[in-house]
Amino acid sequence: MILALALAELTGRAQEQNFCLVCHSEIKVDYLESIHAAFNVTCVACHGGDPTTLDSRAAHALEAFFRGTPQRAEIPELCASCHSDPMRMKPYGLRTDQYAEYQTSRHGKLLAQGDTRVAVCTDCHTAHRILPAWEPRSTVHFENIPSTCARCHAQRDQGVHSAALAKGNTKAPTCATCHGAHGAAPPGVENVSKVCGMCHLAERTHFESSPHKKSMDAQNIGECASCHGSHTIEPTDRKLFDTVCTNCHGADSRAHLVGQKIKTLLLAADESLREATHLLEQAQQRAVDVSAYRSRLIEARSYFLQALPVQHSLDIPHIEELTRRAKSIADDVRGGLHGFQGVMAIRLLGLTLVWVFLLLLMIVIYLALRERRGEHL
């Protein structure tokens, strides 16, 4: 059956004789925009039938290998009939492992068990308006993937990844980045709970040296998701130390204390940096020469930024070393910049003295004036 369809296509019964669209005009717009239309993959390729006649019965005749709307369970196999064939896909340079990957995914496995409520090819790629992923209007374009998945899954995340995506950051992850496009997980990762480390390398390295790794793996707790969440990832906030540690540890356990200590270290350094930056910007506005301070602040911030992934190692001496450096440099900068404010105080003092003189001068002039006036009257 499939071979017949393929032959029919190959013998060139293409767009010129595609009368299907005359009656099925509601499909016409969608289909003609698709990449299938651009490459002359016509209606018969999936639906069979006779496109050369306007007679409804003839067009939909069984003899013409018409198969109507494919059953949901049959769709992956139907698409794979071309898209898993290396010979067919070679001219277009397309991969051919999507079907195989799909079969390893949860969607694929449930479908094999007979559950048709899972996603099949047309649910994500649409049935007729199939566009390549680089096309911004495609349902599988990176910006559109969250809304495509959301048609079934209610996981619209509002966290940092979603915000980055909304800003057009092409490096931000979409659903497919972590879950894989067709397979269950992206290549290079054992399972999806370990996928964060693909981008967050430093965090992963430090986490793996921490006591958390072994115990979490033993108890099959998600390494990153257990504290940061899996889909709605909030911007990192030191408050996390207060809320999340007690999910596993007791409120007055030693572990909780460790968390609090790390939080204190980071908070102190952050405060210092923030204030120093504020003072720097103020001074810069006043055209004060702050280049020396600027470089030190860059250095301080660098130490602080390095401390952020290191905190996952729970290695307090290491974290403290970095935060202490950051804080002391920032404090230094603050002190120096405050010195400029001292200069302001001196200037105000000078101004006051000058004003005293000016006021006296004005009084003297006034008295002289009155004296002169008194003379004429």
Place this chain on the structure above:
Amino acid sequence: MSAFARVRELLSAELRQIAPPSVGFWQILGGLTLFLLFLEITTGILLMVYYRPSADEAYESVFYIINDVQLGWLIHGMHRWGAQLFILLVLVHLIRVYFAEAYRERELNWVIGVVLLLVVGAFAFTGTLLVWDQRAFWGTDAVRRVLAEIPIVGRAILYFLWGGTELDANALLRFYVFHVGLLPWIAIGLVMVHLYLVSRQGIFHKAEAQEQQSAQTYGDIVLRGLIFVVLSFGIVLTLAVIFPVELSGRADPLTYQSVKPPWYFLPAYGLLKLVPKAAGVALASLGVLGLFAAPWLGRNSWVAWGLGMLGIATVALLAAYGWRW
């Protein structure tokens, strides 16, 4: 008698002369403006000692003045704040003269005064660019873009003022020459004529006031003026200390920044936003011409007041529009 004593005698005699009665505070305004001009010229010359008018060095030299030169920050601050006060006083002086109808039978002096107003505007415009920071650069560039839109005349003005169609090192040097070399002479010359006419034609006063007995000499006026001179010096000094000059980053022709003009150019800015390009400039020019023609337009007292209020209201509304939108 020694020469020194003779000069003293002459001066005292002059100052003992009886002055016309109606010389009150408002009349001193003009003199105060003169003092500020003198202050600007002095601080300006001091700044010239360290300022370098090349695009490569201008910003750095200003930075140097503010950070390294002793009291450089003060001289620079006084120059900038003095300019603000100067413009304000010139405007107040103009409004006072207009509403007191002191231009009657003194039309030439009025015209010279309006020319002086334009000269002050030119001072402000050319001077702002000299720091060569982002705000100055892009503010001036905005004007360049407006001028570039005007057919024929615009290009001519651009070539004359900017030395070309681009805002570059040539334009900076040209602006510098205008600001320190050309405009001060024009200003001083015009002010001298302005003052001479005032002394020749006398202070204007309404008919009723003429009968009043005068009780003051010129010396009294000088002393009274001196009080206000000292006061305004103090004000400029205070502003310079409490509100140090702010510099945005070094001018970068590659990084556009949308800039709002300083307050005295806001009405023009608002007008050009409402009526863009050549039409707007034409309207603005009409406004200036109207200002020149004020003594003739305002022959009737009521008409004069009406036009004046209308003028001020229009300018204020345009400025508000320019500021908010």
Place this chain on the structure above:
Amino acid sequence: MTEKHERRTFLSKLLGGALAVGVVGVIGAVMAYLFPPERRVFNPARRRMRVARADEIPLGKGKQVLFDGEPVWVLHLKGGWSAFSAICTHQGCIVHWDEKRLILSCPCHGGLFDTNGNVLSGLPRRPLKRFRVSVVRDEIFIGPGEG
């Protein structure tokens, strides 16, 4: 009568004296301003800075300097000299120069930049800021602006 006269002279002397003090003060300030400060020339280091002698940095190696408060990598490469800001365009950490792989790498999130400052991989999106390099006789100078 003389009392008044005395008061009058006293006041005018006082006035003269006060004005004189004022004038002297102003002249003093002007003099302080006119005497050039210790750093006689305005700091040209903001516009152009000497990095090193050309033979002090061998081929393939780099030197990190501070230019106007910003850390800058000056690299000696086969095609000539380059200078890039050492501040990673992702979150602002200081990048390292990897002599073996001839790339600039950021220790914070693994961002990599090539010898043109362009992003090779990782989270940064914008290339490193470039600085102008000039070789005068055998000394290397850097300044702001494009190479």
